[in-house]
Amino acid sequence: MKLTPVKLAPIRLAGRTRRGLCGAALAVSLSTAAAAGPLTAQANPAAPGPDSAQGAQPRGVPNLVLPDLRKPAQPSPSANGEAGIPATALDAYKKAAQALATSQPGCRIPWELVAGIGRVESVHASGYGLRTDGSTERPIRGPRLDGKQFALIRDTDGGRWDGDTEYDRAVGPTQFIPSTWVTWGADGNGDGVKDPNNIYDAALGTARYLCAGDRNLTDPADLDKAILSYNNSREYVNAVLEWMRTYQGGKVTAVPNDAPAVPHHPDPADGRSGTPAHAVVRTSASGSSVVKPEPKPLPQPAPEPTPDPIPEPRPKPDPRTVTRLAPLAERSRDAETGQELDQVARVRASNAYGDPVSGADVTFEIVGAATDARFPGYGDATTVTVSTDAQGLAVAPRLRVGDRPGGFVVMASSAGKDVTYRVNARLSATATADTLMCVGEQPLTASENGTFADRLRIKATRYGQPAFGTVLTATFVTSKESPAENSLGPYFPGDASGKAVRTLVLPPPGADGVITLPPIQADGHPGTYVLRLTTADGITLYVELTVAAEPAVTQ
Secondary structure (H helix, E strand, O other): OOEEEEOOOOOOOOOOOOOOEHHHOOOOOOOOOOOOOOOOOOOOOOOOOOOOOOOOOOOOOOOOOOOOOOOOOOOOOOOOOOOEEEHHHHHHHHHHHHHHHHHOOOOOOOHHHHHHHHHHHHOOOOOOOEOOOOOEOOOOEOOOOEOOOOOEOEOOOOOOOOOOOOEOOOEOOOOEOHHHHHHHOOOOOOOOOOOOOOHHHHHHHHHHHHOHHHOOOOOHHHHHHHHHHHOOOHHHHHHHHHHHHHHHHOOOEEEOOOOOOOOOOOOOOOOOOOOOOOEEEEEOOOOOEEEEEOOOOOOOOOOOOOOOOOOOOOOOOOOOOOOEEEEOOOOEEEEEOOOEEOOOOEEEEEOOOOOEOOOOEEEEEEEOOOOOOEEHHHOOEOEEEEEOOOOOEEEOOOEEOOOOOEEEEEEEEEOOEEEEEEEEEEOOOOOOOOEEEEOOOOOEEEEOOOEOOOOOEEEEEEOOEEOOOOOEEEEEEOOOOOOOEOOOOOEEOOOOOOOOEOEEEOOOOOOOOEEEOOOOEOOOOOEEEEEEEEEOOOOEEEEEEEEEOOOOOOO
């Protein structure tokens, strides 16, 4: 098995201590790198199937007209043409695919697939007054889902999106049911609202829905399942795929949003008619728009049919070419920071005949901006390429999870095919704090012969999570600049002998990461004193305590 590591600059952690007062919420970081959250930008619910509310029952009438495959797609001034897409819709589809390339790189969704859904569901919102911000002048609504002609779905959104408080309707350019939008809705234009009637939001929601469940849409089986989950109809799948391939293979034209187009009505009871496809919009002398139909062309004699060309025989697939990469290990697993994992990703490479391909290059890549996971046996690389064995098998080398909690992905890829494996890393139970902070901001004061009323509480965290392996040593010192133990001032009550204790190793944190110190007693000497709290790694926090003099007693 051949191994080709890709080396990165090693990560070096430099310990350092910053000191400050508790009241100012001073935190000290062990690492020079800033903490970051988990990988995913949004949660990815389980993949919907053909029996989902969105796809299981009829929710309207899609436009199943297929493109004319007898000739290449030609530029058209209308979205009703083979390759015309309104400019705003085209921008929305491309931005949706770009967003998924970042949040779910293993999905590999093409924008042409989102466009295929938009074409079949609403002809890209053409004829509904599509605006540049993605909204439409007129709503796009499917039929009332009252169980008579279509599915029975009682109201779930209070009429917010579909204007119906009794039954739901599919809404927007990609015809989401309101209850489905609750799970898959997205804000595609960054205005803070997830609106299924806006084509930017609808396109991003559609892309998320199709990519659910770690699907890889370059796999024909995953692609088929994704479209069936949107509408459980083979005719629907065929229409979406034909339009997707038309857009992939032709010269797509971005037409004006207000280009003449016949709107598609998902609700068959909707009797509104749009501007005919052959109409021309002109401006009158008063400045108002006037729609005038062009004269219909005179019928022409049908051309003589020409025989179809005899197709050339297709070359047989090369048995050495990888056409499928099948996962063999669990696609998701839990781990702790600092843990090393064997065989986190295993795949089998096969050819078009289903036979294993030996000697094929398979690349394993750790993906995630916030993770410091590495392949320790290969120079702490994040990418390693191996060769498949005689059975077509390839296994990722041993992986070290790293110090940071959160999620990341290991992607196996070969010949344009890829499979992803997710690792969810939680903070180790033995992890020590990189930050110490006081719980509460009240000053700590006591009379010169009294006990401090408030128990001091310290929270120990690492990357923002409770660090249960933290061991703190508390010492009353002369000052922040002088680490020597102070022989005067506050102390921890000792054993039965009554000896004052001014250095104490504290118990480990509780479930919330908080360490509660024992009571602190004043010894009759008023003044300001300093308590130092430090970990074995040198993370330090100083706390000021004030002992107030008792008022003089007058005779």
